Amino acid sequence: MSWAQRAARNILPLSHEKSDLATALREWRYEGGFHDLEAPDADCELCDHPDIRYQFEIRNGLTDARLQIGSECINRFGIRATGGDGEDLDAAGTRSKVSRDRRSLIEKARNKRVIIALVALSQADSEFSILSFINYHQDRGAFTPKQLATLLWRFEKFQVPIDVHDFKLTIRRGREKTQLSEMADWQIERLTPAMSPTQRQFLATLKARRG
Ligand SMILES: [Zn+2]
Known part of the structure; x- marks a missing residue:
């Protein structure tokens, strides 16, 4: 099964559009919700790719369904991000928002490891x-x-x-x-x-x- 077929199987049941993948994808937005699982052990809920550590949440505006997916999939499937004023971003705007959010997740994780090391040192x-x-x-x-x-x-x-x-x-x-x-x-x-x-x-x- 191709990645597009896998995506269709995952996203069509949760979308208003039930047969065309491209149409269904247009119902979804990345609104800036993301989290760090701290280890790469989830599957992308859109394409089934394994070993996802940073999950980005996409939401369907018509059905309110949500999926936790890898950041690359937002770009790959052309899912639009929502900007600071609730407006739809274009492909370039989406790409830069996704990479900014991804960098901030990585930076937060790094920060946490530094603090954990400092605490461990203070105990020893x-x-x-x-x-x-x-x-x-x-x-x-x-x-x-x-x-x-x-x-x-x-x-x-x-x-x-x-x-x-x-x-x-x-x-x-x-x-x-x-x-x-x-x-x-x-x-x-x-x-x-x-x-x-x-x-x-x-x-x-x-x-x-x-x-
Ligand atoms: Zn994916």
Whole structure:
């Protein structure tokens, strides 16, 4: 069975239109409801594709039925998203709303993993003052070079499992750039997985200046 046949089988019984897939799809909107299952273990309710982690909800305006589907399927089946004022978005507008929402889900999940790691560290390490780190991360979504170096060292010492890529570095302020430039190469080495491409470029010019 093709993906279009599977979609027809799933969506026609829930739509006002009972025979034509294209007509039925026009009854559905993505209105901005989405959630993170935290593991890829659901099937897309439209095309049956397995291993969906981020579910996007589409709703039929005539029957009020809802389906939880993968974000790619919104674009693939040409389902329209609803904009901030309740208006229908065109294909390009839908595409950008879906990718914005998807990025925000991924960012939220990353944020959560950082907080979980900080809490685990505070339970293992009595000298770790978690609040200032949590507050800082909530304000800026990233850590200074000094904070991150401290964290990575303590995570290792207290065997808290983390993925360095979940942690972001901020070097926008002069003070933060100075912190980085004053670090030894081996310390900087440990921070690089957390760096953005622009930050790596800055690092390269820093290293060139050092000679
Ligand atoms: Zn799908």
